[in-house]
Amino acid sequence: MKIEGEFLFDKATPTAVWNFLTDPDRIARCLPGCEKLVPLDDGTYEMTLIFGVGAIRGKFGGTIRLHDIHAMTDYRMNVSGSGTVGFVNGEGTIRLEPDDAGIHVSYTGDVAAGGPIAAVGQRMMSGAARMIIDQFFKCVAGNLQS
Numbered sequence: 001m002k003i004e005g006e007f008l009f010d011k012a013t014p015t016a017v018w019n020f021l022t023d024p025d026r027i028a029r030c031l032p033g034c035e036k037l038v039p040l041d042d043g044t045y046e047m048t049l050i051f052g053v054g055a056i057r058g059k060f061g062g063t064i065r066l067h068d069i070h071a072m073t074d075y076r077m078n079v080s081g082s083g084t085v086g087f088v089n090g091e092g093t094i095r096l097e098p099d100d101a102g103i104h105v106s107y108t109g110d111v112a113a114g115g116p117i118a119a120v121g122q123r124m125m126s127g128a129a130r131m132i133i134d135q136f137f138k139c140v141a142g143n144l145q146s
Helices: 014-021 025-030 114-121 122-145
Strands: 001-009 032-041 042-054 056-070 076-081 088-097 104-114
Touching: 001 114, 001 122, 014 025, 014 088, 014 104, 014 122, 025 032, 042 114, 042 122, 056 088, 056 114, 056 122, 088 114, 104 114, 114 122
Parallel strands: none
Antiparallel strands: 001 104, 032 042, 042 056, 056 076, 076 088, 088 104
């Protein structure tokens, strides 16, 4: 499943947005369902996340690894998680682009899921992923303005 989109931070500096999007404590506070995001080595974070689509809901454990980091502009990430309702694996890119309107953050990625959670269908999973991403970026924007 392909996921892509963008979010505009109109009242923040590039440094503030970058620092937020690379700080595991701040990410964990804004990521819906995130119970734990702990730094390990080499840009890897151990995570525990509660996620659900439709009636299928469960706890996932796994890792997020940031790599190919170009400070203040972009980074790539790999996500791997599994739980009682299946597994999710993905990779993507986060890119920051400042202009006169503010800081545009764009994201692209590919996600694969298996097990019971995949049975709900790609359309429902895609909608749920977009909703979580939107909630995350709105939370980030709110935290950057306070």
